[in-house]
Amino acid sequence: MSAPNALRGPSRLLGPLLRVPKSVLAQQWVCRRCASTAALQTSLAGVKSQATQWPLDRRWQQRRGAAGAAAAMLEEAQDDPDSLSVKTIIDNLTPEEAYRLSKVRNIGIAAHIDSGKTTVTERVLYYTGRIKAIHEVRGKDAVGAKMDSMDLEREKGITIQSAATFCDWVKKEEGKEETYHINLIDTPGHIDFTIEVERALRVLDGAVMILCAVSGVQSQTMTVDRQMRRYNVPRISFINKMDRMGANPFKAVDQINKKLKLAAAAVQVPVGAEDEFRGLVDLVTMKTYYAEGENGEILVTKDEIPSEVQQLVQERRAMLIETLADVDEEMANLFLDEQEPTVEQLKAAIRRATIALKFTPVFMGSALANKFVQPMLDGVCDYLPNPSEVSNTALDRRQAEAPVKLVPYNSLPFVGLAFKLEESNFGQLTYIRVYQGKLKKGLNVFNARTDKKVKIPRIVRMHSNEMEEVSEIGAGEICAVFGIDCASGDTFTDGQLGYSMSSMFVPEPVISLSIKPKNNKDLPNFSKAIARFQREDPTFRVHFDTESEQTIISGMGELHLEVYVERMRREYKVDCETGPPQVAYRETITKKVDFNHLLKKQTGGAGDYARVAGWMEPKGNLEGNHFEEQVVGGAISEKFLFACEKGFHLSCEKGPLIGHKVLGASMVVNDGATHMTDSSEMSFKNATQQAFRQAFMQADPIVLEPLMKTVVTAPTEFQGNVVGLLQKRNAVINDTEVGVDDFTVWADASLQGMFGFSGNLRAATQGKGEFSMEFSHYERAPAQLQKELVSAYVKSQTDRNKK
Numbered sequence: 115m116s117a118p119n120a121l122r123g124p125s126r127l128l129g130p131l132l133r134v135p136k137s138v139l140a141q142q143w144v145c146r147r148c149a150s151t152a153a154l155q156t157s158l159a160g161v162k163s164q165a166t167q168w169p170l171d172r173r174w175q176q177r178r179g180a181a182g183a184a185a186a187m188l189e190e191a192q193d194d195p196d197s198l199s200v201k202t203i204i205d206n207l208t209p210e211e212a213y214r215l216s217k218v219r220n221i222g223i224a225a226h227i228d229s230g231k232t233t234v235t236e237r238v239l240y241y242t243g244r245i246k247a248i249h250e251v252r253g254k255d256a257v258g259a260k261m262d263s264m265d266l267e268r269e270k271g272i273t274i275q276s277a278a279t280f281c282d283w284v285k286k287e288e289g290k291e292e293t294y295h296i297n298l299i300d301t302p303g304h305i306d307f308t309i310e311v312e313r314a315l316r317v318l319d320g321a322v323m324i325l326c327a328v329s330g331v332q333s334q335t336m337t338v339d340r341q342m343r344r345y346n347v348p349r350i351s352f353i354n355k356m357d358r359m360g361a362n363p364f365k366a367v368d369q370i371n372k373k374l375k376l377a378a379a380a381v382q383v384p385v386g387a388e389d390e391f392r393g394l395v396d397l398v399t400m401k402t403y404y405a406e407g408e409n410g411e412i413l414v415t416k417d418e419i420p421s422e423v424q425q426l427v428q429e430r431r432a433m434l435i436e437t438l439a440d441v442d443e444e445m446a447n448l449f450l451d452e453q454e455p456t457v458e459q460l461k462a463a464i465r466r467a468t469i470a471l472k473f474t475p476v477f478m479g480s481a482l483a484n485k486f487v488q489p490m491l492d493g494v495c496d497y498l499p500n501p502s503e504v505s506n507t508a509l510d511r512r513q514a515e516a517p518v519k520l521v522p523y524n525s526l527p528f529v530g531l532a533f534k535l536e537e538s539n540f541g542q543l544t545y546i547r548v549y550q551g552k553l554k555k556g557l558n559v560f561n562a563r564t565d566k567k568v569k570i571p572r573i574v575r576m577h578s579n580e581m582e583e584v585s586e587i588g589a590g591e592i593c594a595v596f597g598i599d600c601a602s603g604d605t606f607t608d609g610q611l612g613y614s615m616s617s618m619f620v621p622e623p624v625i626s627l628s629i630k631p632k633n634n635k636d637l638p639n640f641s642k643a644i645a646r647f648q649r650e651d652p653t654f655r656v657h658f659d660t661e662s663e664q665t666i667i668s669g670m671g672e673l674h675l676e677v678y679v680e681r682m683r684r685e686y687k688v689d690c691e692t693g694p695p696q697v698a699y700r701e702t703i704t705k706k707v708d709f710n711h712l713l714k715k716q717t718g719g720a721g722d723y724a725r726v727a728g729w730m731e732p733k734g735n736l737e738g739n740h741f742e743e744q745v746v747g748g749a750i751s752e753k754f755l756f757a758c759e760k761g762f763h764l765s766c767e768k769g770p771l772i773g774h775k776v777l778g779a780s781m782v783v784n785d786g787a788t789h790m791t792d793s794s795e796m797s798f799k800n801a802t803q804q805a806f807r808q809a810f811m812q813a814d815p816i817v818l819e820p821l822m823k824t825v826v827t828a829p830t831e832f833q834g835n836v837v838g839l840l841q842k843r844n845a846v847i848n849d850t851e852v853g854v855d856d857f858t859v860w861a862d863a864s865l866q867g868m869f870g871f872s873g874n875l876r877a878a879t880q881g882k883g884e885f886s887m888e889f890s891h892y893e894r895a896p897a898q899l900q901k902e903l904v905s906a907y908v909k910s911q912t913d914r915n916k917k
């Protein structure tokens with residue numbers, strides 16, 4: 115049996131847009147080979163037609179009465195752009211709804227690898243009474259932290275999947291107690307699992323950015339900073355590991371200001387340092403806290419500020435006020451009038467500036483030493499927005515995709531976004547952020563992409579891998595539902611609204627491997643696992659390469675793919691064989707070339723006739739490819755030109771030089787000829803593909819390779835070893851920073867050159883070095899590498915033709 119035509123060629127890492135129909139076919143093909151129709155169906159279900167037919171505006175008009183004042187207000191607000199402010203919405207909330215929302219926080223915890231996200235989250239759960247005992251990441255009791263529920267996470271001591279939980283924090287202030295409901299997502303730090311951070315930040319209203327008190331801003335801090343900016347997520351910062359030798363929170367504050375270019379100021383000053391770290395002075399209230407109790411659960415507040423930090427407290431408080439005055443008008447006025455702000459004025463200014471994304475207040479503590487996670491939790495309540503203070507919009511597909519504001523009223527029609535899928539023992543679990551209206555058990559909801567109606571059978575609140583069943587979830591909250599078939603990023607509405615929300619940013623994979631089960635009897639489980647992983651993780655891609663007859667998995671890095679191979683073994687009992695990792699090369703052209711190509715075949719019956727002429731040239735950038743027709747006088751009719759364009763895009767999927775995708779090529783067709791009977795869409799498509807191939811090869815084609823931003827950190831004594839390792843791999847070192855006991859190197863390195871680096875680094879640093887790599891851009895491959903790749907491709911083509 116031969117593979118479908120469209121799939122001929124490896125097209126290793128198919129792009130997300132063009133890929134949709136092709137990957138469906140690819141999955142079909144993989145699944146057919148694996149003889150698993152169940153897997154085929156599930157794979158297909160994930161990538162249905164993008165075309166959406168909206169249900170008519172059926173009940174909306176009739177229901178307006180029922181939705182009441184809120185709906186009328188919203189409609190008015192949508193009609194009048196000036197009234198579309200968050201303030202209008204808040205001012206019109208009923209007191210009950212305003213109160214409910216003011217006590218909700220949806221937050222994420224994001225940071226560089228090993229900064230202590232999971233350890234902090236464990237303390238949050240403990241202090242809020244969600245768990246009864248503290249267990250450590252890689253702890254001696256072998257239980258492991260609550261949020262690292264996967265065995266693999268506990269063994270490796272890293273977070274692989276983000277985990278959601280919720281808790282109630284009773285904030286005590288001046289004898290008053292207020293309970294806040296916090297939905298929290300702990301995200302992985304490793305760049306290979308970056309999609310988990312993307313999707314969490316897409317739906318959260320605020321974040322806690324954790325930094326290590328010794329290392330400060332690290333490479334992944336910069337990545338999460340970019341991600342928080344991408345989704346406009348306000349953040350507070352928490353400097354963890356204050357107990358470590360060399361801890362310097364103010365260096366980290368400085369780095370947030372300078373490296374992240376975000377105004378930051380400490381809102382606390384430590385009392386004692388490193389293993390003597392014992393207290394904190396709050397610069398807003400000017401009170402001192404000490405942690406007592408077996409697990410630091412008792413916070414003792416004192417009015418006196420210890421004499422040894424009094425001067426530092428004055429300096430740092432002045433810096434806090436000055437920094438705020440730079441970003442907040444009210445504070446600037448007080449500052450200019452030389453007035454001392456009150457506690458309320460300071461808190462209000464920090465809150466305004468944080469929510470306006472202009473400032474981050476910096477808290478500090480040591481999660482492992484059970485010190486001062488509670489004041490950070492107060493900071494979440496005081497300074498991060500509630501759901502009604504964040505602007506969320508959808509596109510109204512019935513109104514030419516006009517942006518519409520989503521309002522967290524319970525009484526409005528339901529709108530929610532499925533941001534994460536996970537297979538559980540009870541079936542597919544879909545995490546949903548409810549933006550508007552209520553999600554109720556038994557409610558019929560419509561998937562905005564497929565327009566399919568589904569009934570919500572079960573709603574749960576997640577607590578890591580445990581769940582609590584609920585009958586409804588209010589606007590502005592996060593939950594998970596069972597039994598709905600959808601893809602990550604799908605919008606659900608109750609059918610009255612034609613709304614669709616933007617999905618999260620999905621980075622392109624850069625590395626691939628061939629994979630097959632060691633044992634043929636495992637094929638059905640293998641395809642089941644592949645279908646599941648693909649559905650859950652949009653950065654994990656699979657296609658079948660018809661030339662090598664291999665299944666190819668692609669992802670964000672070696673660790674990413676390793677984890678899936680390991681999960682296949684553990685969760686599906688399938689041992690796999692994998693090939694060496696492959697790089698997602700690209701091809702492009704470097705000069706302009708004219709073409710004039712005639713396809714003419716007469717083999718009895720209807721022939722093939724198509725002539726296409728024009729030119730190919732570099733597009734000027736590497737963002738996709740470009741096709742244009744400039745035919746005058748009807749030399750080629752409209753429908754044949756459409757076929758030419760199709761031929762062009764097909765050619766770009768598999769370049770003539772080494773069979774990888776083409777980037778940055780532009781093709782203009784400005785002339786041609788048609789035959790009365792022998793011309794067809796097929797002949798024009800084929801003629802364009804042939805012209806493309808010839809012109810491409812004359813246009814000095816080159817291979818592009820992915821360059822990776824690489825950051826290595828290790829104890830200073832290993833600096834020579836690490837630099838030597840990087841140089842051996844032809845990395846270009848851009849910067850080095852030597853800290854108290856660690857040093858960090860920033861380098862640009864080719865992905866190919868970095869294969870297997872983690873093993874070498876481990877050996878060269880006694881396992882103490884760590885590194886991260888993130889795709890930066892494509893760059894021309896060295897001539898020798900291009901030569902090798904071209905000859906390997908030519909050989910594989912010749913071998914194939916001989917078969």
Ligand SMILES: Nc1nc2c(ncn2[C@@H]2O[C@H](COP(=O)(O)OP(=O)(O)OP(=O)(O)O)[C@@H](O)[C@H]2O)c(=O)[nH]1
Binds near residue numbers: 229230251304
């Ligand atoms: N000294 C010290 N070590 C800490 C502190 N907090 C966490 N650690 C340790 O740092 C290591 C990493 O902690 P995790 O909580 O797993 O860090 P993470 O940021 O969740 O890690 P990833 O999700 O894998 O990026 C563990 O060995 C912790 O015990 C702290 O306050 N002080």
